[in-house]
Amino acid sequence: MTQMPQLSACPSCEEPLESGDLFCGACGYDLSAVPPPNPGDDSTVLLTAASTEQARPAAAPAPPGTARPVRSDGVPEPPAPDGDYALPLPDPRAAAPAAAAGPAAATRTMCVACRAGGVDEDGYCENCGHAQPRERDHMERELDTVAAVSDRGLRHHRNEDSFAVGATALPDGSPAVVAIVCDGVSSASRPDEASAAASQAAGEVLMRSLPRGTHPQTAMHEAIVAAAGAVTSLAGGPGRDHGAMEHDPHRHENAPACTLVGAVVAGGLLVVGWVGDSRAYWVPDDRSTPAARLTEDDSWAAQMVATGLMTEADAYADERAHAITGWLGADAYELDPHTASFKPDRPGVVVVCTDGLWNYAEAAEEMARVLPNDAADRPLHSARVLVGHALDGGGHDNVTVAVVPFALPQPGAGSA
Structure with a gap:
């Protein structure tokens, strides 16, 4: 009998494996589908500065007529704003490189399990039948001054959250950092598209406005308005005439929708903006001083507490607690962007997250305890x-969080 190759980690999710495992205990990956390594493959490569330079392939010239990069779904990437700006990147395991076998094979997605068959439009290998990881199931991005992670969670069949992070400079040269987190409304149509459109639109506006000298709070308001417009434009659906939608009585029926929360750290200011029930928390580096929640939910529970009809404990224990009263989308009652500006007197961290996280660390002091x-x-x-804290708690929802460090401005640095 052919001996199966011994693997130390799952090729799909990188979960550590025990000797003799036939399936991954974390994701169910069929380990029998993994072929033996090629004879020429080295198990360990020592990388030095010289070897790294030698191994790095030369950049291929852009084909004639190519205006800008194109994503895997065929949609051109937006022009990059000034500074570092990043939408979430899919897990690289979601699309293994195709074997070079002519022009058709160059664009063909190969199976991550058998690495021999192509992937059909439903996401299954045509050779071994293995279901491929979806590109949004787990996403991470890290810049020098901000990082974000999004995960599908343990109960949902897809990830309907999205985020955008960026770093740029104000006109005086001081740094500005941006984080946007969006949560698709599952009861609406195409919530994953709504969150992606909103995060991209808001991030782009902030990355354009801040270097021009727009006050961060004004820029945040404009970003939320742009995000709302991007989500509203999805209500027409593919091939619909958006002009004719104004006269369509069903144009808002089950329209795509999402929530949004964002943070900007610039010029000694901390600015947050939001619509819906995604949140921002302040956690000081000195944990002997109190943490704080910086946003107020647009939700049924928050309304009950604000009007004095229920205590906070009773309101959030009610089954209606998470019914949102504000969101981005064509069927929103009205767009009411909330923004707030703070000037912390000490260094700390801003946690920007969806309810997939704060359901497991709702109070500010709980968030501070979980945060390293x-x-x-x-x-x-x-x-x-x-x-990981949310997943360990049950992972009932998609989980997305951005962590934005806040440092006190250096003496002599300009302020926004």
Whole structure:
């Protein structure tokens, strides 16, 4: 009998494996579908500065007529704003590189399990039948001053959250950091598209406005308005005439919708903006000082508490607690962007997240307990820890969190 190759980690989710495992205990990956390594493959490669330069392939010239990069779904990427700006990147395991076998094979997605068959439009291998990981199931991005992680969770069949993070500079040269997190409304149509459109639109506006000298709070308001417009435009659906929609009595029926929360750290200011029940928390580096929630939910529970009809404990224990009263989308009652500006007197971290996280760390002091003490120095690690906390708690919803360190401006630095 052919001996199966011994693997130390799952090729699909990288979960550690025990000797003799036939399936991954985390994702169910069929380990029998993994072929033996090629004879020429080295198990370990020592990388030095010289070997890294030699191994790095030369950049291929852009084909004639190519204006800008194209994503895997065929949609051109938007022009990059000034500074570092990043939409979430899919897990690289979701699309293995195709074997070079002519022009058709160059664009063909190969199976991550058998690495021999192509993937059909339903996401299954035509050779071994293995279901392929979806590109949005787990996403991570890290810049020098901000990091974000999004995960499908343990109960939902897809990830309907999205995020955008960026770093740029104000006109005086001081840094500005941006984080946007959006949560698709599952009861609406195409919530995943809504969150992606909103996060991209809001991020782009902030990355354009801040370098021009727009006040961060004004820029945040404009970003939310742009995000709302992007989600509203989805209500027409593919091939619909958006002009004719104004006279269509059913144009808003089950329209795509999402919530949004964002943070900007710039010029010694911390600005947050939101619509819906996604939240931002402030956690100081000195944990002996109190943490704080910076946003107020647009939700049934928040309304009950604000009007004095119920205590906070009773309101959030009610089954109607998470019914939102504000969102982005064509069927929103009205667009009411909330923004707030703060000037912290000490360094700390801003946690920007969907309810998939704060359901498991609702109070500010709970969030502070879960957040690692070195969050300001290791934002990506901290975002992973927070997502892991939600998954360990049950992972009932998609989980998305951005971690934004806040440092006091240096003496003599300009302010927004």
